[in-house]
Amino acid sequence: REDCAAVAQKIAGIGPVSILVNNAGIVRRNGMTGADADVIKDWQDVIDVNLNGVFNVTHAFLKPLRETRGRIVNIGSIQSFVHVRTPSSPAYTASKHGVLGFTRALAAELGKEGVRVNAIGPGFIATPLNANARATNPELVKSFMDHTPLGRAGTAEDIVGPAIFLASDLSAYVTGSIVMADGGYRAVYPGPCLPNCRTQPNRARLRARAFSASTSRCWRQRNWLASGSTRPRNSRKSLAQAAQSKRPTCLPV
Numbered sequence: 001r002e003d004c005a006a007v008a009q010k011i012a013g014i015g016p017v018s019i020l021v022n023n024a025g026i027v028r029r030n031g032m033t034g035a036d037a038d039v040i041k042d043w044q045d046v047i048d049v050n051l052n053g054v055f056n057v058t059h060a061f062l063k064p065l066r067e068t069r070g071r072i073v074n075i076g077s078i079q080s081f082v083h084v085r086t087p088s089s090p091a092y093t094a095s096k097h098g099v100l101g102f103t104r105a106l107a108a109e110l111g112k113e114g115v116r117v118n119a120i121g122p123g124f125i126a127t128p129l130n131a132n133a134r135a136t137n138p139e140l141v142k143s144f145m146d147h148t149p150l151g152r153a154g155t156a157e158d159i160v161g162p163a164i165f166l167a168s169d170l171s172a173y174v175t176g177s178i179v180m181a182d183g184g185y186r187a188v189y190p191g192p193c194l195p196n197c198r199t200q201p202n203r204a205r206l207r208a209r210a211f212s213a214s215t216s217r218c219w220r221q222r223n224w225l226a227s228g229s230t231r232p233r234n235s236r237k238s239l240a241q242a243a244q245s246k247r248p249t250c251l252p253v
Contacts, residue, residue, distance in 0.1 A: 004060035011061075018068040019167045020061050022054040022099075023075050027129060029087035043091045050095035054102060069114030073166045075159075076100045076119040078182050086140060087133070100178055107176030116175040118166045123182025125154040149184030 011017060026049045028042035054074055065072065078084070080100035083093040100119055107117040124144045126134065134141055134153075145151055162179040165171050180186055 001056045001059070004056045008060040008064070012064060016068050017061055017064040018070040019073070020058065020065060020070065021073045021075075021163060021167070022057055024053050025050050025075060025095075025129075027089060027092045029089045029092075029133070031088040032090055042089075046089070046091035046095050047098075050092070051098040051102070054099055058106070065115055066110070066113050070116075071167050071171075072103075072106065072115065072117040073163055074099050074103050074117070074119040076103070076121045076178050078121055078123050078180070078185055080119070080121055080178065081186065086143075103178065104176045111175055116166075116171070118171070118174060118176070119178040120159060120162045120166065121178045121180040121182060121186075122159055123148065123154055123180070123185040125156065125158070127156060144185075147185060147188055148182070149188060152183065154181060154183055 008017075026046060028046055030038060030042050032039055058072060064070070076099045077092075077096040079093045079096040081097075083090075100121075103117050103119040110117060124130075124141075141153070145153070158181055162181050166174065166179060
C-alpha cells in the first residue's frame with residue numbers, strides 16, 4: 001500500500017491522472033484440499049494481488065481521479081459470476097467476485113462526483129498466465145472452446161476495444177457495469193460437461209414440469225374454494241420439490 005502511494009505521488013508530479021486500469025492479476029490453480037501451507041500461501045498471494053491490489057492502487061489514485069472526474073476500469077473475469085471447477089481455484093474465484101463487488105460499490109459512491117467505475121470480464125484468454133495449461137491439458141481447452149460460441153480463445157487484443165470504450169466518453173452514461181469479453185461464454189447455458197461427468201438432464205424440461213405441477217395445484221385449490229371443500233393436507237407439493245425431482249449430475253462451470 002505504501003508503494004502504491006509512493007508511485008501515485010511521483011506520477012502527480014508529471015500531470016493529472018484521469019484514467020486508471022487495474023490490470024494486474026495472478027492465478028494459482030489449487031483447491032482447498034491440498035497441503036495446508038500451499039493452500040494458505042496460494043490464497044494470500046492471489047487475494048493480495050487480484051483484490052487487495054485493486055483496492056490499494058485505486059485508493060492511492062483516488063484523489064486525482066476525483067479531481068479530474070476520471071474513469072476506473074477493473075479487470076474481472078467470467079469467474080466474477082461463476083466458479084470454474086476444473087482446474088479449481090477458490091482464491092481466484094473469490095478475488096474476481098470481489099473485484100466486481102468493489103466495482104459496483106465504488107461506482108455507487110463516486111457517481112455523484114462524476115467518476116465512472118466499470119469492469120471488463122474476460123473469458124478464456126490465451127496469455128502466458130495459462131500457457132502451461134493450454135500446452136498440457138488440451139481436453140480442458142476443448143471443453144471451453146465447445147462452450148464458447150465464437151469457438152476460439154481470446155487474445156489480449158480482444159480486451160483493447162472494451163477498455164477504450166470504458167475509458168472514453170463513448171461510455172459517458174455507463175458506470176457500475178461489467179463488459180464481458182468472453183466470446184459469448186456466459187450467453188450459453190448450461191456450462192460444459194468436463195471429463196468424467198455424465199450428461200446433464202434437460203433443465204428446461206424440469207422447469208416446465210415444475211410449472212405444470214404448480215399450475216395444476218392452483219386450479220385444484222380454486223375448485224376446492226369454489227365448492228367449499230377442504231383442501232387435502234397432503235396435496236401441496238412445493239415448486240422447489242418438483243424442480244428437484246431429478247437432480248442434475250453436471251452443473252455449469
